[in-house]
Amino acid sequence: MKKLLLLLPAFILFSSSWTMAQSSQEPPSGMSEIQAYSIFYENYKNESYEQALQFGRWILKGMPETIEGYPKFDLKRNLRRLINVYSNLGENAQDPSLAEAYTDTALTIFDKVYEKYGDDLDVYDWALRQGRFYESHADYIDDAATKAAAEYKKAFDLKPEEFTKMGDGYYVQSMLRNLISQDKKEEALAIIEEAEPYAPEKLKEYFSSARNELFDTPKERIAFLKGELEDDPENEELLTQLQDIYEQQDMVSELQAINKKLYEINPNYENSLALAESAQSDANYSEAIEYFKEALDKAEKSDQKAAIALNISSAYLNSEQLPQAREYARIAADHDSDWGKPYINIADAYAQAVSNCTSNRKLEVEDRVVYWVVLDYLNRAKSIDSSVSSEANNKINSYAAVTPTTEQQFFKNWEEGQQLNVDGSLNSCYGWINETTTVRR
Structure with missing residues (x-):
């Protein structure tokens, strides 16, 4: 009373x-x-x-x-x-x-x-004020949280962007918590969908956890999103949410299809990159290269460009297009000079060149010289980036065993510290490498 x-x-x-x-x-x-x-x-x-x-x-x-x-x-x-x-x-x-x-x-x-x-x-101002009052006096008001949520909903409907940003997203969270506690899934999801474009980063993280609370299984969430897409089949936000679930659930074919749809709607950086990664995971390297190059052109940050260029290098390496693999590894290094992985890719390209050149014949001393260049790049990689040391050392141990022996160096009249050209003078198939290396014992 x-x-x-x-x-x-x-x-x-x-x-x-x-x-x-x-x-x-x-x-x-x-x-x-x-x-x-x-x-x-x-x-x-x-x-x-x-x-x-x-x-x-x-x-x-x-x-x-x-x-x-x-x-x-x-x-x-x-x-x-x-x-x-x-x-x-x-x-x-x-x-x-x-x-x-x-x-x-x-x-x-x-x-x-x-x-x-x-x-x-001013209904917005007074609804917000009364919602706060309900929350701060909850001990003396029956069902205060629900009453506060109702007032906040009035304010949100009037000015969704302003309300969402207010209090770093606190008031939207308060409103959603009450709806979730009452199992009002559709109403809560509608608010999340409307508020998400304006939400600060922390609030977006809350939205993600809130969606998980609203659905017992990923299957339920997929069914909900598909239902929403029936009314708005080109809604990028809904499609992106569905894309995230497919990726988390490792639903490869569904992920590829939705990546394609998003790209058709908006071929921006993110969608080009997603399509490239799908093609790469499916070992479709030519398609991956095509979309990675699109993403590279659209990328704005150096770290993005470095990562994409290395992906292109790896795709070329898997396709045994070795000069192109080296080209894009160098582009990656240009965008991130402190990253060791591009130099490992170059080393891998040169090692693959030896395998290709000797596929139908015995390994000669001239072929073994190329492995010195491989070691040069592996040592360079670990010297600038300690995070790749383990990978580089494992490869160094493998390739050091097949470099020219002391005896082979003697018969070639090579002296320690002597510079050697690694190009067509060793063998025509090494002409594209065009590097120098040093004789070592």
Whole structure:
């Protein structure tokens, strides 16, 4: 039952007897309206809320539109101040029944504001204010979370972008938590869909976890998204959500199909890259190269360009197009000079060149020279990037065993430290390499 302070004449609030007797529409103790208002406002500004209430309660009883001698008086603004007065007194009251009474009185002021001003009210501002009030006084309001969520929904519907960004996404989260607790899946998902374009990063992370709460299985979420897409088949946001699930569930054919659809709708950097990665995972290297090159042209950051160029290099390497593999490994290194992987790719390309050149014949000393270049690049990789040391060392151990032996060097009259050209002079199939290396023992 509501405990309205204005309706309880015997309710003892303060020590002064003249304050207790106050229950009329007139200012207390025979004061003029402007005198009482001035004292109310000064105490309100100073956060002396008990004293402010002594001199301001009459405003709620009388609801004066004007005060003689003070043309700036605004009833709506002062009703809002009275809400703040009752709110603060309720929050600091030691007696729970008194706190409940203050809370109920503040709620009646909200009702009076809506009743009096109706369409002339800034509904967004007042809905947000009342939602906050419900949350901060939840101990004294039945089903406060649901009532707060309803007010927040009013504000969200009016200004979705502004509301979503407010409080770093707190109010949207509060609203969604209540809907999720009531198992209102469709309503919660509709809010997430509308709010997501405006959401700060932390709120987007919450949306992801909220979706998981709303569906018991990925299958349920897939079914929901497919249903939504029936009404809007080219909705990129829904398609991207479905793409994420297919990737998480390793649904390869479905992922490839949706990557293709997203690319057809919008061939941007992300969609070009997704299509390239799908083709690469399916060992379709020519298609992967095509879309990786598109993504490379659309990439804006150096780290993105480095990663894509290395993917192109690897695709060429898998296709045994070795000069092209080296070309794009060098492009990757140009975009990230502290990354060792491009140099490992170059080493792999040269090692593959030896395998290709000797596929139908015995390994000669000239072929073994190429492995010195391979070792040069592997050592360079680990010297600039410790994260690739293990991979580089494993390969060094393998290739060091097939470099020219001391005996072979003797018969070639090679001296330690001598520079050798690795090009067509060794064998025509090495003409494209065109590197130099050093004789070593």
